[in-house]
Amino acid sequence: MEKNAKIYVAGHVGLVGGALWRGLEKKVYANLVGRSLAELDLRDRHAVDAFFKAEKPEYLFLAAARVGGIVANNTYRADFIYDNLAIELNLIDAAHKHGVKKLLFLGSSCIYPKLASQPMTEPALLTGELEYTNEPYAIAKIAGIKLCESYNIQHGTNFIAVMPTNLYGPGDNFDLQTSHVMPAMIRKFHEAKLKGDKSVTLWGTGTPKREFLYVDDLADACVFLMEKVNFADLSKGMTEVRNTHINIGTGVDLTIRELAELVKKTVGFKGDILWDTTKPDGTPRKLLDVSKLQSLGWKPKTMLEEGVRKAYDWYRSKNA
16 A cells, blocks of 8 residues: 555444554554544445545545444344445445455454354355354355455455454443443453452353454554455465455464453452353354464464453543
């Protein structure tokens, strides 16, 4: 990417979009464009088309999405599939129509089958049933991958897709009804500490294993890929072009129980952890195979202990 190129970060006020914005500014990309939901509803095809026609972005990071944890995914199933499909359809088609040089689409590791072999490689896509609680969201994200591949094959575009693991960090959502596991734990332990509670109750058994990536590391990987890797590189030598997306993660996981102990220690909560086993666990394990990304020359920089501390410090700064 040229340093003065106009770069549109779709979803720039969210967890991922905000990290992308910070990462691009750090690398001295100065011509950045962003729009909040109030300014531009990405579900509105005509509004999106008018925006591209007026702004003419040269590069696009597609980080805009409707996201949430198990409760939100399972409760608002229609909203999650409709909103995400609409956003993807409108932005990817507009990028093609208005000559965007390169697009990076952000998916999610939930695209892989619930019982996929671990660690999950890119070819595991569409080889088994999805986890039911977030199936609508996963299907929308799979559609985004296939939109990118299909536009590339038919129209010669340069659209790449990445699949990040579980993310956390500055700008995260700490609403207990819609948040993911990491921010929910941080808030629960922090509030319990302030109130002097003797225990904190968490969902499930604590046995599922998860991988976590600090969101600024994700942003660094995305900028790296936009600078260094094209769709032609990913599809080279394929007789059938598929599974060209790239996993982004650490390649290391831990149990939810181990994560809880780490967050508890970081926050400084002295009470007990109780587990409500009547609540769902979700997928037993979600570890990404990141050998493809590492072969391209990128590795994460932030260790989990450091990342949790940074995330907690950010949360405290916003809830003093």
